[in-house]
Structures are given as structure tokens and as C-alpha cells.
């Protein structure tokens with residue numbers, strides 16, 4: 001038999017039908033939905049008078065458009081409230097399990113899907129949100145879809161998808177001190193650009209990847225989309241299985257054994273061929289920060305912003321536009337640059353390990369007066385655990401407040417907006433113009449770097465404080 | 467949602483030479499609170515189109531009466547970022563039926579095609595050529611012939627062919643809808659589920 005990639009194995013086993021010269025009809029195991037990209041799809045079902053085909057494969061949460069304070073009170077902003085209420089009504093009408101505001105399982109869709117064990121190795125997973133790629137950390141094919149496709153999955157539990165090309169990114173070697181999963185992915189994107197993996201599905205491999213925890217792997221897969229990839233995945237291994245065991249929706253007892261046998265076969269065959277293969281050395285990666293307005297514009301914290309001459313001609317205009325927006329100059333050093341806001345949270349870095357990392361660095365220190373910090377757990381479970389582990393106490397002693405879960409300033413749909421012109425070191429995934437509020441200037445970084453900035457009030461290499 | 471049939475479109479263009487235009491620019495997140503598909507055109511490129519006092523920004527192209535038409539011509543890597551389909555709805559709702567660029571982000575491309583908005587990918591050279599012609603004459607017309615998969619600058623006759631997935635092409639030409647198609651596959655889907663169980 002021809003050797004196959006893990007991606008091929010999962011994809012092929014989910015093809016219901018192939019349209020000649022067209023996309024495949026791909027069966028979907030798990031469908032996550034939230035308040036922002038689902039209402040129009042439900043309206044579509046109503047217009048056609050058809051039911052939701054497989055409600056048990058669907059899980060809903062309210063996360064994008066909810067406040068992160070006083071969640072026990074009604075949502076003040078009317079449009080947001082209507083959107084959240086519409087989700088509740090739709091889930092009720094169509095028989096979908098909803099972990100809405102206030103539910104102990106509520107949280108950011110990509111955080112809860114994993115922590116509940118609803119996401120499992122070998123599955124196909126979609127959600128009307130581009131960071132669905134997060135779930136690839138479990139060795140599944142997970143990708144973001146648009147609302148029309150949400151409606152397709154509602155109606156038929158399938159989507160029409162052309163099969164993407166395959167890329168493997170290998171990272172060998174050992175990571176330096178202060179370098180985390182977020183730095184790895186920011187580094188990769190800075191090397192291959194924000195469109196460097198467009199059209200591909202990426203498998204991450206190599207020793208540096210294998211050594212990462214599940215949460216760190218999620219951070220990497222999460223940002224696959226930021227280099228244009230359809231998604232990213234990592235073959236499941238003992239780390240994955242240990243994480244899965246005992247989770248709410250994970251297979252139990254006899255079924256666990258059967259599942260485990262199957263999951264162990266989920267790997268790329270030794271001689272399988274990828275359309276493209278890239279290699280990086282872990283030792284080359286330093287703590288990273290972005291300086292521009294797309295995630296590919298990243299550099300080592302101790303580095304300098306490129307000079308205009310270093311940028312390809314065709315991209316000079318957008319480079320200059322980005323720097324103008326950020327009010328930075330080519331060739332400038334960012335280390336020591338004062339910042340105004342710090343945001344710890346999102347589906348990239350809002351999990352318990354991220355809060356632990358932040359707390360470990362700020363422990364016994366004091367928050368810089370000049371900095372406003374928002375620490376937003378990714379889910380109610382993360383929130384609960386942060387309290388239980390005493391992390392919230394450490395944060396509070398250092399002068400930080402701990403908010404309630406949600407997407408928050410990652411996309412600033414709620415009231416958590418960075419004011420125009422202000423600099424925010426953010427652990428989220430996008431530094432686009434206005435992403436964190438009109439005129440906001442976002443510097444993407446790891447939780448450790450965010451913590452270092454929150455303590456010093458400046459862009460700081462966390463390794464210097466460790 | 468059945469889409470209108472698309473065969474040949476001849477129209478003047480709106481030029482937006484920026485590169486890496488992401489979906490947050492096309493439709494900022496604060497406008498995603500609606501629960502219907504309509505009305506997003508009003509907020510298309512909102513933060514480029516209006517300043518903080520909500521007055522139209524004079525040099526932004528949508529506010530320049532010189533330019534109009536059903537074709538948006540734009541720089542490389544258009545539609546990157548968030549998967550929000552609202553971006554495609556906004557462009558369509560504003561009145562565009564075709565977006566021309568030298569490169570499209572994947573999800574945007576899918577979303578556009580699922581909503582009757584045709585993304586036409588051309589070479590860098592041809593794109594430059596189009597921008598130059600529009601610069602010379604704002605009334606420059608482009609003709610998009612889907613059957614022949616051809617895009618032509620009417621004034622100069624310069625043309626190029628473009629790719630489209632044959633299935634999607636069929637959908638556009640016939641105003642065909644993906645969900646009708648999938649519903650017609652119900653039996654096969656159920657058979658697939660059953661066979662997986664054993």
C-alpha cells in the first residue's frame with residue numbers, strides 16, 4: 001500500500017462522495033457553534049423547513065460577544081443580548097446542547113471543546129470560526145467554515161471541500177529558556193509570511209513539537225490559520241491520550257480501550273510524501289513579538305524591525321502602511337518600548353497553563369502602574385481551576401484583576417476594547433488594524449512576554465526576568 | 467439560498483490597490499452582531515470609509531464618485547483573517563458581483579463563492595495592468611466571461627483566463643445551491659454513517 005500522511009488517512013475515511021472535478025462531500029464528526037456565525041444558518045433551516053440532521057454531533061457556546069464582568073447580570077448591550085438570546089432559542093428549537101452564559105462548561109468554543117473531550121483524535125471538526133484549527137492538536141482535521149457551510153453541516157452533517165495540499169513543518173532540537181509554543185508559531189509565521197501556507201493543511205512534527213504539552217500544541221495549531229493554512233495537526237501520542245482520559249465526553253472503560261487502539265494508528269507513514277516540507281531548528285527561536293499589522297510581521301524581542309530595503313518591493317507599501325499605523329520606524333528596536341495594555345486570554349493563550357505561566361512570572365512582583373491588564377480565562381473550568389490552584393491569589397497580590405471567561409479583547413466585540421493609539425501586548429492571535437478596537441495597536445506575544453510587559457510597563461524579554 | 471445565474475458581467479470597476487486586506491477591514495467585528503444576512507453593505511470597509519466622527523473619508527475610493535461598478539479590483543492576499551462570511555455578504559450587499567485580485571485567502575474565496583460573489587484570480591502583471599487602465603480612465607470596463615473563464619480589459623482587449631473549480635462554475639452558471647445538492651445525497655450519507663459503525 002502507498003504510504004499515507006495522517007491527514008490523508010483521516011480525510012479519506014470521511015469522504016462520503018466525490019464530485020468529479022469538484023469538492024469532496026466530507027462527513028463531519030464534531031460541529032461547534034457560537035452566537036455570531038450561526039443565526040443566519042438556523043434561519044436557513046427554517047426557510048427550508050428542514051430539521052438539524054445530527055444535533056448530537058453539535059455543541060454550542062456563547063463566547064464571542066459576551067461581557068467578561070458581571071456575567072450573572074443581563075447583557076447590557078442590546079444587540080449582543082439579542083444575539084445570545086437568539087442562540088439559546090435556536091439551540092432549544094433544534095435540539096442542540098448549549099453551554100451558555102453562566103453554565104459551568106461555558107467558555108471559548110475552542111477551549112471547551114478540548115477540555116470536555118468532545119474533540120478526539122482522528123475526527124473531522126468544523127466551526128464557524130477560523131481558529132477551529134486549534135483542535136488539530138489532537139490529531140484531527142479541524143478547520144474554520146463560513147455560515148453557509150454551517151448551514152450545510154446542520155442540514156447534512158457534511159461539507160463540500162476541495163482537498164487541500166499537504167505540508168509538513170519539522171522542528172527539531174531543544175527550546176531555549178523563555179521560549180514557548182507561542183514563540184514557535186510566531187517564529188514560523190514570521191519566516192514563511194501570513195500567506196505562506198495558503199492552500200495547505202499543515203502537520204507539525206519533530207522533537208520540539210513532541211515535547212510540548214497538549215495546551216502548547218493547541219497554541220501552535222490555533223495559529224496555523226495565521227499563515228493561511230486551512231488547518232494544522234499533530235499526530236496523537238501518549239501526551240494526547242493522557243490528556244484525553246477521563247474527560248467528560250471521552251470514551252469510557254471498554255470503549256476507551258477500543259478508541260485507544262485506533263488512535264495509536266493515527267500517524268503519518270514513514271515514506272509518505274508531502275507537497276511541501278519545511279525544517280526549523282528550535283535553538284533558532286527566541287521570545288517573539290510582532291511589530292506590524294499581520295501575524296507574519298514578527299521578530300525576536302531583542303531584534304530590530306526590518307529596514308525598508310529588506311522588504312520585497314511588492315510588499316513595501318503595506319509594510320510602510322503597517323508601520324505608520326503602529327507609529328514605528330523601520331530599523332527600530334522594540335525592547336524597552338513603553339506599552340499601555342496587556343491582554344492575557346483568547347483561544348490561543350487562555351488555558352490554565354497560560355495563566356500559570358503568567359502567574360509564575362509576576363509572582364512576588366507588582367504590576368506596572370502605567371499598564372491596564374485584562375486577564376481573561378478561556379472557560380469557566382479554567383477560571384475555577386485558576387482559583388483552586390491559588391493562581392488568582394498570586395495575580396491579585398501582584399495587582400492584577402481576574403475577569404470572567406470569553407473572547408474579550410481578542411476581537412473586541414464586547415466592551416473590552418483597546419483605545420485608539422494605545423499599545424497592547426496581547427496573547428491573542430491577530431494584530432490586524434482595529435482588531436482589538438478601532439485604532440488599537442496590537443503586539444502579539446506569549447503569556448510570559450505579556451507578564452514581563454505587565455510588570456515592567458515596557459516590551460521586555462521574559463527570559464531576563466526568569 | 468439560491469443564487470442568481472452568472473454568465474457574463476461587463477462593468478466599470480472600483481480600484482482598491484491595498485494588499486493583505488483582511489476581513490476585519492472589510493467588515494469590523496463590531497458589526498457582526500446582526501442575526502440576519504442583509505444590510506452589511508452599509509458598513510463595508512467602515513473604518514476606512516468613515517472617520518471617527520462618522521464623516522466620509524474623502525480619499526477613500528468608495529467615497530469617490532468617479533468610481534463605481536460591480537467589480538472590486540484589489541491587491542494581493544485579499545480576505546485574509548477571520549472566517550466571517552459577513553465579509554462576503556458585505557461586499558455582495560454593497561453591489562459587487564466580482565472581486566479581482568492576484569491572490570485570495572482560502573476561506574474568503576469559499577465564502578464568496580457560496581454567496582454568489584465571484585473571486586477572479588489574475589496574474590500580478592494583469593492586475594497591475596488593470597490598475598493602470600483604471601488610473602488613466604475611471605470608466606475602464608472589465609468583462610468577466612464565466613463560461614470561457616476569461617477576464618478582459620475592454621479598452622485594450624488585453625485578457626487572461628482564470629481558474630474556477632468546475633463544480634462551483636456549474637453552481638454559478640445555473641444558480642445552483644450547495645445545500646440542495648447535499649440534501650440530495652442524504653441516502654449516501656446515512657449509508658456512510660452505518661458502514662462506519664461496524
Ligand code: SF4
Pocket residue numbers: 063064108109110129131346347348406407410411428429
Ligand atoms: S478567542 Fe478570538 S480567535 Fe478565539 S474564538 Fe474567540 S474571537 Fe476567535
